[in-house]
Amino acid sequence: MVQASSQVWSQQIIDDIHAKADLGRYRIRGFSTFQKVTHFDDLTFLSTGLTRFPLEGYKEKCSTQVTLGARYASEPLVLETPVYITGMSYGALSVSAKTALGKAASMVGSASCTGDGGMLPAEREASDKLIYQVLPSRYGFNPHHLLEAQAAEIVVGQGAKPGTGGMLMGVKVLDHIAESRDLPSGIDQRSPARHPDWLGPDDLAVKIEQIREATDGRIPVSVKLGACRVTDDVKLAAKAGADIVVVDSMLAGTGASGEALLDHSGIPTVPSIVMAREALRDMGLYGTVSLVASGGIRSGADMAKALALGADACAIGIGALVALNCNRDIPEADFESEVGVSAGQCHHCQTGKCPVGIATQDPELEKRLDSSEGADRVANFLNSMTMEAALLTRSLGKGDVRSLEPEDMVALTIEASAMARIPLVGTNKVFGWD
Amino acid sequence: MVSLDAHSLSARELNQAIKKAALTGSQITILNPQARHNIAVGILDSCKIDIDGSVGYYAASLMDGPEVNIDGNAGWALGENLMSGKIVLTKDAGASVAASMRGGDIVVGGNAGARAGISMKGGTLLIGGNAGFLTGFMMQKGRIVVCGDVGDAVGDSMYEGVIYVGGDIGSLGADAKIIEPSETDLIELWGLLEQSGINDRPRFRKIVSQKKLYHFDNLERLEMSAV
Numbered sequence A: 001m002v003q004a005s006s007q008v009w010s011q012q013i014i015d016d017i018h019a020k021a022d023l024g025r026y027r028i029r030g031f032s033t034f035q036k037v038t039h040f041d042d043l044t045f046l047s048t049g050l051t052r053f054p055l056e057g058y059k060e061k062c063s064t065q066v067t068l069g070a071r072y073a074s075e076p077l078v079l080e081t082p083v084y085i086t087g088m089s090y091g092a093l094s095v096s097a098k099t100a101l102g103k104a105a106s107m108v109g110s111a112s113c114t115g116d117g118g119m120l121p122a123e124r125e126a127s128d129k130l131i132y133q134v135l136p137s138r139y140g141f142n143p144h145h146l147l148e149a150q151a152a153e154i155v156v157g158q159g160a161k162p163g164t165g166g167m168l169m170g171v172k173v174l175d176h177i178a179e180s181r182d183l184p185s186g187i188d189q190r191s192p193a194r195h196p197d198w199l200g201p202d203d204l205a206v207k208i209e210q211i212r213e214a215t216d217g218r219i220p221v222s223v224k225l226g227a228c229r230v231t232d233d234v235k236l237a238a239k240a241g242a243d244i245v246v247v248d249s250m251l252a253g254t255g256a257s258g259e260a261l262l263d264h265s266g267i268p269t270v271p272s273i274v275m276a277r278e279a280l281r282d283m284g285l286y287g288t289v290s291l292v293a294s295g296g297i298r299s300g301a302d303m304a305k306a307l308a309l310g311a312d313a314c315a316i317g318i319g320a321l322v323a324l325n326c327n328r329d330i331p332e333a334d335f336e337s338e339v340g341v342s343a344g345q346c347h348h349c350q351t352g353k354c355p356v357g358i359a360t361q362d363p364e365l366e367k368r369l370d371s372s373e374g375a376d377r378v379a380n381f382l383n384s385m386t387m388e389a390a391l392l393t394r395s396l397g398k399g400d401v402r403s404l405e406p407e408d409m410v411a412l413t414i415e416a417s418a419m420a421r422i423p424l425v426g427t428n429k430v431f432g433w434d
Numbered sequence B: 001m002v003s004l005d006a007h008s009l010s011a012r013e014l015n016q017a018i019k020k021a022a023l024t025g026s027q028i029t030i031l032n033p034q035a036r037h038n039i040a041v042g043i044l045d046s047c048k049i050d051i052d053g054s055v056g057y058y059a060a061s062l063m064d065g066p067e068v069n070i071d072g073n074a075g076w077a078l079g080e081n082l083m084s085g086k087i088v089l090t091k092d093a094g095a096s097v098a099a100s101m102r103g104g105d106i107v108v109g110g111n112a113g114a115r116a117g118i119s120m121k122g123g124t125l126l127i128g129g130n131a132g133f134l135t136g137f138m139m140q141k142g143r144i145v146v147c148g149d150v151g152d153a154v155g156d157s158m159y160e161g162v163i164y165v166g167g168d169i170g171s172l173g174a175d176a177k178i179i180e181p182s183e184t185d186l187i188e189l190w191g192l193l194e195q196s197g198i199n200d201r202p203r204f205r206k207i208v209s210q211k212k213l214y215h216f217d218n219l220e221r222l223e224m225s226a227v
């Protein structure tokens, strides 16, 4: 049927070209991709019936504890729930937000992670288990902080901007942020994409050994990958000696990324997990190298599905920010006048004008976030995720989230069947693999 | 005085023995390093370490405080992320010497490979000989002094640091420019050379950022500062 207006040149495309014609460069956005791709909603669990019996859904014991990084570390990371707060930089986020996230993670026995701006003392204090990122930029990197960390995460890439480094617009590079990163104030910071001291996977092996030497082999060393060529990248990271591999998909959140990368590079979360699992299995390392999935995980159901596909745990960014009040129409905020869109539509983290005080360095805006109340909300959300995952696990007749497996699910679409390598509902067919 | 024979120790045993000895501020000698990787990593106490021979990647890296003398060559990333202290290498350094260094001094007696002083955030890197491609890449702060020649793309995308080159410059990197050093700069430089036992006084040129890549040329309305 012929449509009422052009399907190729939509209003949105036209506006975008106008904006670029004025600007003369790529556009930058926060939040996450606007692409619609196969995701966890395209999978469903097959809870028990007569062929097997359930556990009491609301009460019976269901273990949610997971251990990450036991491959070589003498002190692996033990999480009471298979979800932790991902690395989001101090700079992209306010002190109040970073502190709230660290505190929330501690409240539920999980971990939080630093980000591209070094270790914030307030976050170190708030977070019982803090993962210290080793990024290409090395902003504020300090071997004393490494010794205080419960894990180290070498960032090779991020799902929201694979193949590039961090980005922080000048509006957020105020004096205190510039100082902590050793940069001139107010610059539009575009961080390096390559690490300064290693380039390829063989060098990475020596880098991983270096981190282990500095920490006496105590803490796990994780490698975070932007999910693109997942099979090869995961194999190379595992061969280089990673204790944990994080695959961060094209659905992953960001504080600022070039839109072209955000929307047009990387692969979705579902196939990322499956490809990583199979890569580890090929090497005989599945179950030895821990696998963490991130990118668009929004609920305990998403988390349970990620675990069933083969992840040992998940990391969340945007979900935690939303629990903190991101995109919420709080009385102090006026989204329309402050960021030009209504609450629920905001993706303006890069502007530093966050109406709810999360993604900002403006002290006045930051006052809109009560760190301690925020921590309670994030902890509540994390608890709800844990309970949802446990509810589904029990409904499958299992008493441990680690027992979730691909056989617990079917796919609702042909694409999801092919990507998740599980049968399409109502058929016995795994599309693309039979 | 503690003497450690690297030949009979794993990297872990060696580093743990160095850390233990460093706690008491001892003078530590490492024999037979055999160009192995990750020697003297993560030493955070002041002490004196003499390494008798060549070292591999990441020698004397992630350190804060020690004074390290290495009699030989070094592989990649010598002195990576040094916080404070001093490293003196008698011969050549591989790529990425002083990568992301934040303070202290690193002296390379011979030549350095590519990416010398990459992402440097403070301190001084002095190279007696030549330095390779991308010297001072994305350097943020601090000072690099190359007495000999530098390769292509020197100072590419650098921020606030300075690079002095005594010999020929292969080419300038993006956003870098050459300026004449001031008299104060030269007096400071000569002092540094004298301290390091370098007798030549080459005619140094100074490389700094043009600062044209600090900002995007245009911003969208909301990307602009409110003030």
Ligand SMILES: Cc1cc2nc3c(=O)[nH]c(=O)nc-3n(C[C@H](O)[C@H](O)[C@H](O)COP(=O)(O)O)c2cc1C
Pocket (backbone or CB within 6 Å): A031, A032, A086, A087, A088, A089, A092, A093, A114, A115, A116, A117, A133, A155, A157, A158, A159, A160, A166, A224, A248, A251, A252, A253, A254, A255, A256, A294, A295, A296, A297, A315, A316, A317, A318, A319, A349, A359
């Ligand atoms: C505000 C913000 C800042 C971020 N900063 C970093 C960072 O500094 N380092 C990093 O590796 N990833 C960073 N990320 C990406 C996250 O670590 C993670 O990959 C992503 O948020 C996961 O996807 P999700 O947000 O859909 O859960 C950031 C994400 C957000 C939303």
Ligand code: SF4
Pocket (backbone or CB within 6 Å): A030, A031, A321, A325, A326, A327, A328, A346, A347, A348, A349, A350, A353, A354, A355, A356, A357, A358, A359
């Ligand atoms: S409300 Fe704040 S954190 Fe949420 S998308 Fe907008 S700017 Fe980012």
